[in-house]
Amino acid sequence: MTEDAPPQAPTVTGFATKRALAALQKRNIAPRPLLLRAGLPEHAFDKPERRLSAEGQVKFLEYAAEAMGDPAFGLHLAEQSNPREAGLLFYIVSAARNLGEALALFARYHRIVNEGARWKFVRRPEGLLVEVNYVGISRHRSIQNMEFRIAIVVKTMREITGRDVRPIRVACVHARTGDVREFERFYGCPVEFGAPSDQLELSNETLALPLITEDPHLLEALRPLGEEALRARKTAAGSVRFLVENEVQRLLPHGQARAETIAKALALSVRTLRRRLSEEGTTFAEVVGELRRSLASQYINEPDLALSHIAWLLGYEGLTSFNHAFKRWTGRSPSAARADIGQKKQKLGRT
Numbered sequence: 001m002t003e004d005a006p007p008q009a010p011t012v013t014g015f016a017t018k019r020a021l022a023a024l025q026k027r028n029i030a031p032r033p034l035l036l037r038a039g040l041p042e043h044a045f046d047k048p049e050r051r052l053s054a055e056g057q058v059k060f061l062e063y064a065a066e067a068m069g070d071p072a073f074g075l076h077l078a079e080q081s082n083p084r085e086a087g088l089l090f091y092i093v094s095a096a097r098n099l100g101e102a103l104a105l106f107a108r109y110h111r112i113v114n115e116g117a118r119w120k121f122v123r124r125p126e127g128l129l130v131e132v133n134y135v136g137i138s139r140h141r142s143i144q145n146m147e148f149r150i151a152i153v154v155k156t157m158r159e160i161t162g163r164d165v166r167p168i169r170v171a172c173v174h175a176r177t178g179d180v181r182e183f184e185r186f187y188g189c190p191v192e193f194g195a196p197s198d199q200l201e202l203s204n205e206t207l208a209l210p211l212i213t214e215d216p217h218l219l220e221a222l223r224p225l226g227e228e229a230l231r232a233r234k235t236a237a238g239s240v241r242f243l244v245e246n247e248v249q250r251l252l253p254h255g256q257a258r259a260e261t262i263a264k265a266l267a268l269s270v271r272t273l274r275r276r277l278s279e280e281g282t283t284f285a286e287v288v289g290e291l292r293r294s295l296a297s298q299y300i301n302e303p304d305l306a307l308s309h310i311a312w313l314l315g316y317e318g319l320t321s322f323n324h325a326f327k328r329w330t331g332r333s334p335s336a337a338r339a340d341i342g343q344k345k346q347k348l349g350r351t
Helices: 015-026 032-038 054-068 073-080 088-094 099-112 144-161 180-187 216-231 240-254 259-265 270-279 284-299 307-313 319-330 334-350
Strands: 117-124 127-134 169-172 191-193 198-203
Touching: 015 054, 015 073, 015 144, 032 054, 054 073, 054 144, 073 144, 073 180, 088 099, 088 144, 088 216, 099 117, 099 127, 099 144, 099 216, 127 144, 127 240, 144 169, 144 180, 144 198, 180 191, 240 259, 240 270, 240 284, 240 307, 259 270, 270 284, 284 307, 284 319, 307 319, 307 334, 319 334
Parallel strands: 169 191
Antiparallel strands: 117 127, 127 198, 169 198
Protein backbone atom coordinates (compact mmCIF):
# COMPACT_ATOMS: atom_id res chain seq x y z
CA MET A 1 0.00 0.00 0.00
CA THR A 2 1.39 3.40 -0.96
CA GLU A 3 1.18 6.44 1.29
CA ASP A 4 -1.50 7.98 -0.94
CA ALA A 5 -3.63 4.82 -1.06
CA PRO A 6 -6.91 5.01 0.93
CA PRO A 7 -7.12 2.85 4.07
CA GLN A 8 -8.49 -0.59 3.36
CA ALA A 9 -11.71 -1.35 5.23
CA PRO A 10 -11.59 -4.34 7.62
CA THR A 11 -12.65 -7.67 6.13
CA VAL A 12 -13.85 -11.03 7.46
CA THR A 13 -13.95 -14.58 6.17
CA GLY A 14 -17.74 -14.45 6.51
CA PHE A 15 -18.09 -17.32 9.01
CA ALA A 16 -21.00 -15.62 10.85
CA THR A 17 -22.62 -14.45 7.60
CA LYS A 18 -22.64 -17.95 6.14
CA ARG A 19 -24.21 -19.38 9.28
CA ALA A 20 -26.85 -16.64 9.23
CA LEU A 21 -27.62 -17.42 5.57
CA ALA A 22 -28.21 -21.06 6.48
CA ALA A 23 -30.54 -20.05 9.32
CA LEU A 24 -32.55 -17.78 7.03
CA GLN A 25 -32.85 -20.43 4.32
CA LYS A 26 -34.01 -22.97 6.90
CA ARG A 27 -36.89 -20.60 7.72
CA ASN A 28 -37.57 -19.95 4.00
CA ILE A 29 -36.62 -16.28 4.36
CA ALA A 30 -35.08 -14.85 1.18
CA PRO A 31 -31.59 -13.55 2.05
CA ARG A 32 -31.02 -11.52 -1.13
CA PRO A 33 -32.79 -8.30 0.01
CA LEU A 34 -30.92 -8.42 3.32
CA LEU A 35 -27.56 -8.95 1.61
CA LEU A 36 -28.16 -6.02 -0.73
CA ARG A 37 -29.29 -3.83 2.17
CA ALA A 38 -26.08 -4.71 4.02
CA GLY A 39 -23.97 -3.98 0.96
CA LEU A 40 -22.87 -7.62 0.51
CA PRO A 41 -22.88 -8.99 -3.07
CA GLU A 42 -24.61 -12.34 -3.60
CA HIS A 43 -21.62 -13.70 -5.51
CA ALA A 44 -19.38 -13.11 -2.49
CA PHE A 45 -19.86 -16.74 -1.47
CA ASP A 46 -18.91 -18.29 -4.81
CA LYS A 47 -15.28 -18.76 -3.73
CA PRO A 48 -14.26 -19.84 -0.19
CA GLU A 49 -11.20 -17.57 -0.23
CA ARG A 50 -13.20 -14.41 -1.02
CA ARG A 51 -13.47 -12.07 1.96
CA LEU A 52 -16.39 -9.84 2.97
CA SER A 53 -16.70 -6.37 4.43
CA ALA A 54 -16.62 -6.55 8.24
CA GLU A 55 -19.12 -3.70 8.42
CA GLY A 56 -21.36 -5.52 5.93
CA GLN A 57 -21.39 -8.61 8.13
CA VAL A 58 -22.33 -6.50 11.17
CA LYS A 59 -25.27 -5.01 9.29
CA PHE A 60 -26.38 -8.33 7.81
CA LEU A 61 -26.63 -10.03 11.21
CA GLU A 62 -28.82 -7.18 12.49
CA TYR A 63 -31.11 -7.42 9.46
CA ALA A 64 -31.24 -11.21 9.75
CA ALA A 65 -32.21 -10.97 13.44
CA GLU A 66 -35.02 -8.60 12.51
CA ALA A 67 -36.24 -10.88 9.70
CA MET A 68 -36.11 -13.92 11.99
CA GLY A 69 -37.92 -12.08 14.78
CA ASP A 70 -35.17 -13.23 17.15
CA PRO A 71 -33.61 -10.52 19.38
CA ALA A 72 -31.01 -13.06 20.61
CA PHE A 73 -30.16 -14.23 17.08
CA GLY A 74 -26.38 -13.85 17.52
CA LEU A 75 -26.35 -16.07 20.60
CA HIS A 76 -28.58 -18.71 19.01
CA LEU A 77 -26.48 -18.63 15.83
CA ALA A 78 -23.33 -19.37 17.85
CA GLU A 79 -25.07 -22.24 19.64
CA GLN A 80 -25.96 -23.82 16.29
CA SER A 81 -22.56 -23.24 14.65
CA ASN A 82 -19.65 -25.63 14.29
CA PRO A 83 -16.44 -23.79 15.34
CA ARG A 84 -14.46 -25.90 12.85
CA GLU A 85 -16.04 -23.86 10.06
CA ALA A 86 -13.81 -20.97 11.15
CA GLY A 87 -11.07 -22.87 9.30
CA LEU A 88 -7.34 -22.40 9.87
CA LEU A 89 -7.78 -20.36 13.08
CA PHE A 90 -9.74 -23.13 14.78
CA TYR A 91 -7.20 -25.84 13.94
CA ILE A 92 -4.24 -23.76 15.12
CA VAL A 93 -5.98 -22.96 18.41
CA SER A 94 -7.29 -26.50 18.96
CA ALA A 95 -3.81 -28.04 18.62
CA ALA A 96 -2.54 -26.29 21.75
CA ARG A 97 -1.68 -28.00 25.03
CA ASN A 98 -4.19 -26.25 27.30
CA LEU A 99 -6.79 -23.51 27.16
CA GLY A 100 -4.38 -20.77 28.24
CA GLU A 101 -2.01 -21.64 25.39
CA ALA A 102 -4.97 -21.86 22.99
CA LEU A 103 -6.05 -18.33 23.91
CA ALA A 104 -2.50 -17.05 23.38
CA LEU A 105 -2.60 -18.51 19.86
CA PHE A 106 -6.04 -16.99 19.33
CA ALA A 107 -4.70 -13.58 20.38
CA ARG A 108 -2.00 -13.82 17.71
CA TYR A 109 -4.00 -15.24 14.81
CA HIS A 110 -7.60 -14.05 15.20
CA ARG A 111 -7.18 -11.35 12.51
CA ILE A 112 -7.08 -14.18 9.97
CA VAL A 113 -10.86 -14.48 10.45
CA ASN A 114 -11.80 -10.91 11.36
CA GLU A 115 -9.66 -7.81 10.79
CA GLY A 116 -12.16 -5.51 12.50
CA ALA A 117 -11.98 -7.11 15.96
CA ARG A 118 -9.20 -6.56 18.50
CA TRP A 119 -8.93 -8.92 21.48
CA LYS A 120 -7.00 -7.56 24.45
CA PHE A 121 -5.77 -10.06 27.08
CA VAL A 122 -4.95 -8.84 30.59
CA ARG A 123 -3.55 -11.26 33.18
CA ARG A 124 -4.86 -10.90 36.71
CA PRO A 125 -4.05 -12.82 39.92
CA GLU A 126 -7.37 -14.67 39.66
CA GLY A 127 -7.24 -15.35 35.93
CA LEU A 128 -7.57 -13.59 32.58
CA LEU A 129 -9.65 -10.61 31.45
CA VAL A 130 -10.44 -10.64 27.73
CA GLU A 131 -11.64 -7.35 26.23
CA VAL A 132 -13.08 -7.07 22.72
CA ASN A 133 -12.79 -3.85 20.69
CA TYR A 134 -13.66 -2.89 17.13
CA VAL A 135 -11.40 -1.10 14.65
CA GLY A 136 -12.94 0.41 11.53
CA ILE A 137 -16.45 -0.65 12.62
CA SER A 138 -19.06 1.25 14.59
CA ARG A 139 -19.75 -0.70 17.80
CA HIS A 140 -23.19 0.75 18.52
CA ARG A 141 -24.64 -0.91 15.42
CA SER A 142 -23.16 -4.28 16.34
CA ILE A 143 -25.36 -6.16 18.78
CA GLN A 144 -25.85 -9.54 17.11
CA ASN A 145 -22.30 -9.72 15.78
CA MET A 146 -20.75 -9.03 19.20
CA GLU A 147 -23.06 -11.52 20.92
CA PHE A 148 -22.18 -14.11 18.28
CA ARG A 149 -18.46 -13.37 18.64
CA ILE A 150 -18.27 -13.86 22.40
CA ALA A 151 -20.58 -16.88 22.39
CA ILE A 152 -18.67 -18.69 19.61
CA VAL A 153 -15.41 -18.24 21.55
CA VAL A 154 -16.98 -19.86 24.63
CA LYS A 155 -18.48 -22.65 22.49
CA THR A 156 -15.05 -23.25 20.95
CA MET A 157 -13.47 -23.50 24.42
CA ARG A 158 -16.05 -26.13 25.35
CA GLU A 159 -15.45 -28.00 22.11
CA ILE A 160 -11.68 -28.25 22.46
CA THR A 161 -11.67 -29.06 26.19
CA GLY A 162 -14.65 -31.40 26.23
CA ARG A 163 -15.78 -29.54 29.36
CA ASP A 164 -18.66 -27.23 30.20
CA VAL A 165 -16.43 -24.13 30.38
CA ARG A 166 -18.10 -21.33 32.32
CA PRO A 167 -16.62 -17.83 32.44
CA ILE A 168 -16.51 -15.90 35.70
CA ARG A 169 -18.36 -13.04 34.01
CA VAL A 170 -19.46 -11.78 30.60
CA ALA A 171 -20.17 -8.11 29.80
CA CYS A 172 -21.48 -6.25 26.74
CA VAL A 173 -21.53 -2.52 26.03
CA HIS A 174 -25.01 -2.46 24.50
CA ALA A 175 -28.11 -2.35 26.69
CA ARG A 176 -30.53 -5.26 26.89
CA THR A 177 -33.33 -6.12 29.29
CA GLY A 178 -35.21 -9.00 27.69
CA ASP A 179 -33.63 -12.43 27.14
CA VAL A 180 -30.95 -11.91 29.80
CA ARG A 181 -31.73 -15.28 31.39
CA GLU A 182 -31.18 -16.88 27.98
CA PHE A 183 -27.61 -15.55 28.01
CA GLU A 184 -26.98 -16.61 31.60
CA ARG A 185 -28.27 -20.07 30.72
CA PHE A 186 -25.73 -20.39 27.92
CA TYR A 187 -22.73 -18.94 29.75
CA GLY A 188 -23.55 -20.31 33.20
CA CYS A 189 -22.44 -17.04 34.82
CA PRO A 190 -23.65 -13.46 35.38
CA VAL A 191 -24.01 -11.43 32.15
CA GLU A 192 -23.94 -7.64 32.33
CA PHE A 193 -25.38 -5.40 29.63
CA GLY A 194 -24.72 -1.67 29.41
CA ALA A 195 -21.16 -2.29 30.62
CA PRO A 196 -18.19 0.05 29.98
CA SER A 197 -16.61 -2.50 27.60
CA ASP A 198 -17.18 -5.92 26.02
CA GLN A 199 -15.47 -8.46 28.27
CA LEU A 200 -15.02 -12.13 29.07
CA GLU A 201 -13.41 -13.14 32.37
CA LEU A 202 -11.82 -16.57 32.92
CA SER A 203 -10.38 -18.22 36.03
CA ASN A 204 -6.90 -19.73 36.36
CA GLU A 205 -8.52 -23.16 36.75
CA THR A 206 -10.25 -22.72 33.39
CA LEU A 207 -7.03 -21.60 31.69
CA ALA A 208 -5.25 -24.75 32.95
CA LEU A 209 -7.79 -27.12 31.36
CA PRO A 210 -6.05 -29.55 28.93
CA LEU A 211 -7.34 -29.80 25.37
CA ILE A 212 -8.75 -33.08 24.09
CA THR A 213 -7.71 -31.89 20.60
CA GLU A 214 -4.03 -31.30 21.50
CA ASP A 215 -1.67 -32.09 18.62
CA PRO A 216 1.84 -30.55 18.78
CA HIS A 217 2.75 -31.95 15.36
CA LEU A 218 -0.32 -30.33 13.76
CA LEU A 219 0.50 -27.05 15.50
CA GLU A 220 4.05 -27.13 14.16
CA ALA A 221 2.73 -27.73 10.65
CA LEU A 222 0.07 -25.00 10.82
CA ARG A 223 2.10 -22.17 12.38
CA PRO A 224 3.85 -21.21 9.09
CA LEU A 225 0.45 -21.11 7.34
CA GLY A 226 -0.90 -18.93 10.13
CA GLU A 227 2.04 -16.52 9.84
CA GLU A 228 1.59 -16.30 6.08
CA ALA A 229 -2.15 -15.61 6.44
CA LEU A 230 -1.43 -13.02 9.13
CA ARG A 231 0.99 -11.10 6.90
CA ALA A 232 -1.81 -10.67 4.35
CA ARG A 233 -4.02 -8.98 6.95
CA LYS A 234 -2.58 -5.46 7.21
CA THR A 235 -5.76 -3.45 7.44
CA ALA A 236 -5.50 0.22 8.40
CA ALA A 237 -7.39 1.59 11.38
CA GLY A 238 -10.05 3.05 9.08
CA SER A 239 -12.48 5.82 9.91
CA VAL A 240 -11.69 8.10 12.84
CA ARG A 241 -15.43 8.58 13.21
CA PHE A 242 -15.87 4.90 14.12
CA LEU A 243 -13.10 5.16 16.70
CA VAL A 244 -14.78 8.22 18.21
CA GLU A 245 -18.22 6.57 18.22
CA ASN A 246 -16.90 3.52 20.04
CA GLU A 247 -15.25 5.63 22.74
CA VAL A 248 -18.25 7.94 23.08
CA GLN A 249 -20.70 5.05 23.55
CA ARG A 250 -18.55 3.71 26.36
CA LEU A 251 -18.30 7.08 28.14
CA LEU A 252 -21.77 8.57 27.58
CA PRO A 253 -23.39 7.09 30.73
CA HIS A 254 -20.59 8.48 32.87
CA GLY A 255 -20.85 12.03 31.51
CA GLN A 256 -17.27 11.91 30.21
CA ALA A 257 -17.90 11.90 26.45
CA ARG A 258 -16.03 15.15 25.87
CA ALA A 259 -13.67 15.91 22.99
CA GLU A 260 -10.72 16.24 25.38
CA THR A 261 -11.38 12.82 26.94
CA ILE A 262 -11.92 11.08 23.61
CA ALA A 263 -8.82 12.63 22.07
CA LYS A 264 -6.71 11.44 25.00
CA ALA A 265 -8.14 7.89 24.69
CA LEU A 266 -7.18 7.87 20.99
CA ALA A 267 -3.71 9.32 21.68
CA LEU A 268 -4.50 12.46 19.69
CA SER A 269 -4.57 16.15 20.47
CA VAL A 270 -8.02 17.78 20.43
CA ARG A 271 -6.92 19.86 17.44
CA THR A 272 -5.84 16.77 15.49
CA LEU A 273 -9.06 14.95 16.38
CA ARG A 274 -11.19 17.82 15.11
CA ARG A 275 -9.09 18.14 11.94
CA ARG A 276 -9.36 14.44 11.12
CA LEU A 277 -13.13 14.45 11.72
CA SER A 278 -13.39 17.52 9.48
CA GLU A 279 -11.53 15.60 6.75
CA GLU A 280 -14.27 12.96 7.01
CA GLY A 281 -16.95 15.65 6.64
CA THR A 282 -18.20 15.80 10.22
CA THR A 283 -17.60 17.33 13.64
CA PHE A 284 -17.33 15.93 17.16
CA ALA A 285 -20.72 17.40 18.11
CA GLU A 286 -22.35 15.84 15.02
CA VAL A 287 -20.88 12.41 15.81
CA VAL A 288 -22.17 12.54 19.40
CA GLY A 289 -25.61 13.80 18.33
CA GLU A 290 -26.09 11.17 15.63
CA LEU A 291 -24.83 8.42 17.93
CA ARG A 292 -27.31 9.44 20.63
CA ARG A 293 -30.13 9.39 18.11
CA SER A 294 -29.17 5.95 16.81
CA LEU A 295 -28.82 4.50 20.32
CA ALA A 296 -32.15 6.02 21.35
CA SER A 297 -33.82 4.16 18.46
CA GLN A 298 -32.33 0.90 19.73
CA TYR A 299 -33.11 1.43 23.40
CA ILE A 300 -36.70 2.55 22.86
CA ASN A 301 -37.41 -0.94 21.48
CA GLU A 302 -36.46 -2.49 24.83
CA PRO A 303 -39.80 -2.39 26.71
CA ASP A 304 -38.25 -3.14 30.12
CA LEU A 305 -35.67 -0.37 29.81
CA ALA A 306 -37.03 2.63 31.74
CA LEU A 307 -36.98 5.96 29.91
CA SER A 308 -35.01 7.48 32.77
CA HIS A 309 -32.38 4.75 32.34
CA ILE A 310 -32.22 5.42 28.59
CA ALA A 311 -31.61 9.08 29.38
CA TRP A 312 -28.70 8.05 31.63
CA LEU A 313 -27.25 5.68 29.01
CA LEU A 314 -27.27 8.55 26.50
CA GLY A 315 -25.50 10.91 28.87
CA TYR A 316 -28.42 13.27 29.60
CA GLU A 317 -28.70 14.88 33.02
CA GLY A 318 -32.35 13.94 33.31
CA LEU A 319 -35.47 12.69 31.55
CA THR A 320 -36.55 16.20 30.53
CA SER A 321 -33.40 16.76 28.46
CA PHE A 322 -33.86 13.36 26.79
CA ASN A 323 -37.53 14.12 26.01
CA HIS A 324 -36.59 17.40 24.32
CA ALA A 325 -33.85 15.72 22.24
CA PHE A 326 -36.10 12.83 21.20
CA LYS A 327 -38.87 15.20 20.10
CA ARG A 328 -36.33 17.17 18.09
CA TRP A 329 -35.21 13.96 16.34
CA THR A 330 -38.59 12.32 15.74
CA GLY A 331 -41.32 14.90 16.31
CA ARG A 332 -42.85 12.95 19.20
CA SER A 333 -42.10 11.97 22.78
CA PRO A 334 -40.26 8.78 23.79
CA SER A 335 -43.38 7.49 25.59
CA ALA A 336 -45.48 7.98 22.45
CA ALA A 337 -42.88 6.19 20.32
CA ARG A 338 -42.77 3.28 22.77
CA ALA A 339 -46.58 3.02 22.85
CA ASP A 340 -46.61 2.88 19.04
CA ILE A 341 -44.02 0.10 19.04
CA GLY A 342 -46.08 -1.87 21.57
CA GLN A 343 -49.20 -1.57 19.42
CA LYS A 344 -47.34 -2.78 16.33
CA LYS A 345 -46.01 -5.80 18.23
CA GLN A 346 -49.53 -6.65 19.41
CA LYS A 347 -50.81 -6.52 15.84
CA LEU A 348 -48.00 -8.78 14.66
CA GLY A 349 -48.79 -11.20 17.48
CA ARG A 350 -52.42 -11.46 16.31
CA THR A 351 -51.45 -12.19 12.68
